[in-house]
Amino acid sequence: MAGQASGRPGDGTQQRGSQPIRHVGVCVDCSPVGDRIVPHAVALARAFGAKLTVLHALEPPHEGPNAPLTDALAWEVQRADARRHLAAVESEHSQAELLVAFEVLEGRPAEELRDWVDSNGVDVTVMCSHGSSGWTEWSLASTARKLIEGISGSILLVPAWSVQEPLKRKVTYDRILVLLDGSPRAESALTPALSVARAHGSDLLLLHVVARPECSCPGPIDEEERDLEQRLVDHNTRVAETYLHSVRKHVADGSVPVRTLVTVDGDVRSEILRRIAADHIDLVVLSGHGRGGRAELPFGSVAGFLLENATAPLLVIREPNEHATRKRLRSDGPGGMRPPNLTVS
Numbered sequence: 001m002a003g004q005a006s007g008r009p010g011d012g013t014q015q016r017g018s019q020p021i022r023h024v025g026v027c028v029d030c031s032p033v034g035d036r037i038v039p040h041a042v043a044l045a046r047a048f049g050a051k052l053t054v055l056h057a058l059e060p061p062h063e064g065p066n067a068p069l070t071d072a073l074a075w076e077v078q079r080a081d082a083r084r085h086l087a088a089v090e091s092e093h094s095q096a097e098l099l100v101a102f103e104v105l106e107g108r109p110a111e112e113l114r115d116w117v118d119s120n121g122v123d124v125t126v127m128c129s130h131g132s133s134g135w136t137e138w139s140l141a142s143t144a145r146k147l148i149e150g151i152s153g154s155i156l157l158v159p160a161w162s163v164q165e166p167l168k169r170k171v172t173y174d175r176i177l178v179l180l181d182g183s184p185r186a187e188s189a190l191t192p193a194l195s196v197a198r199a200h201g202s203d204l205l206l207l208h209v210v211a212r213p214e215c216s217c218p219g220p221i222d223e224e225e226r227d228l229e230q231r232l233v234d235h236n237t238r239v240a241e242t243y244l245h246s247v248r249k250h251v252a253d254g255s256v257p258v259r260t261l262v263t264v265d266g267d268v269r270s271e272i273l274r275r276i277a278a279d280h281i282d283l284v285v286l287s288g289h290g291r292g293g294r295a296e297l298p299f300g301s302v303a304g305f306l307l308e309n310a311t312a313p314l315l316v317i318r319e320p321n322e323h324a325t326r327k328r329l330r331s332d333g334p335g336g337m338r339p340p341n342l343t344v345s
Contacts, residue, residue, distance in 0.1 A: 021123040021192060021195075024041050024048070025125050026040075026041035026053070030086075037158045038054065040126055044126065046199060049097075051099040052099065053100075055103050055113055056105070057106070079106070118151065127158070130160035139309060153318060154318050155314075155315075155316045157310055174203065175203050175279060176193055176285060177275065177283070179285075185291070189317045196283065204251075204257065205258075205279060208261075212264055241260075272302070273309060282313070
């Protein structure tokens with residue numbers, strides 16, 4: 001629900017989340033879908049003036065008593081093919097103002113990519129929801145899910161269905177949505193969203209969804225309870241409108257068109273998905289945790305839900321040490337169990 005925000009922009013207190021973004025990493029699997037997310041990484045790196053590293057992990061044959069022996073020559077050919085592919089990607093996207101490099105890793109993809117990202121100061125990791133294995137019954141492919149839960153720092157998740165069109169060399173974001181709940185944590189999304197908006201000439205929409213309160217009565221609510229609910233919604237809506245007006249005044253410097261929107265719904269997360277579709281949003285920017293989030297968990301409930309159900313590229317801002325106590329990944333072997341859902345209540 002809406003509420004007064006401590007540390008809001010313009011009130012003289014410290015706003016969270018001004019950590020600079022200097023290094024963007026993009027995880028590819030050398031498939032057509034994987035290559036199509038590279039322009040998204042380029043778009044981010046250029047917006048932040050960051051260097052870009054294209055990452056690919058070669059997975060060895062599965063271990064086990066019946067696994068075939070590794071053919072050293074075939075493995076070397078596979079490694080050389082991967083390096084040629086990434087070198088071509090690097091050459092295609094290298095620009096005078098953009099430093100692009102590539103790395104070929106070897107081992108279990110999720111673990112190797114996670115460790116490289118954490119060890120090399122990657123601030124934003126770009127990945128696709130699905131890769132060469134194609135669509136599955138799950139909303140996220142296994143490697144993407146493990147990376148999202150395992151790495152620290154920020155994430156740009158690109159839904160695979162949104163990159164099915166022919167490869168685009170350049171990606172632009174015309175309409176950017178920033179989700180705000182009145183908390184300093186949520187405001188950490190403002191600075192990166194503004195950087196991207198200025199670089200792309202984007203329209204910026206600041207959204208706050210007022211949650212309609214639930215009544216604990218076992219049966220239908222009476223007129224008095226309905227009136228109480230409506231008065232609370234009206235109060236929270238006024239507070240949210242005042243808050244977003246304050247934020248807009250702080251960020252609107254004439255370089256980016258900024259508008260605000262307050263809506264009311266019993267299901268905040270579904271309302272966000274509706275707004276993404278209704279406003280034809282090209283990029284959603286939000287904090288990994290909002291007002292009620294617990295820093296020891298990888299994501300709050302809204303970020304977790306959107307990562308599972310993304311309908312547009314999703315930039316989730318997290319501080320590098322925000323999930324320092326994350327669980328270490330372990331191999332489940334071929335056909336292993338699906339990791340738990342991202343959504344946290």
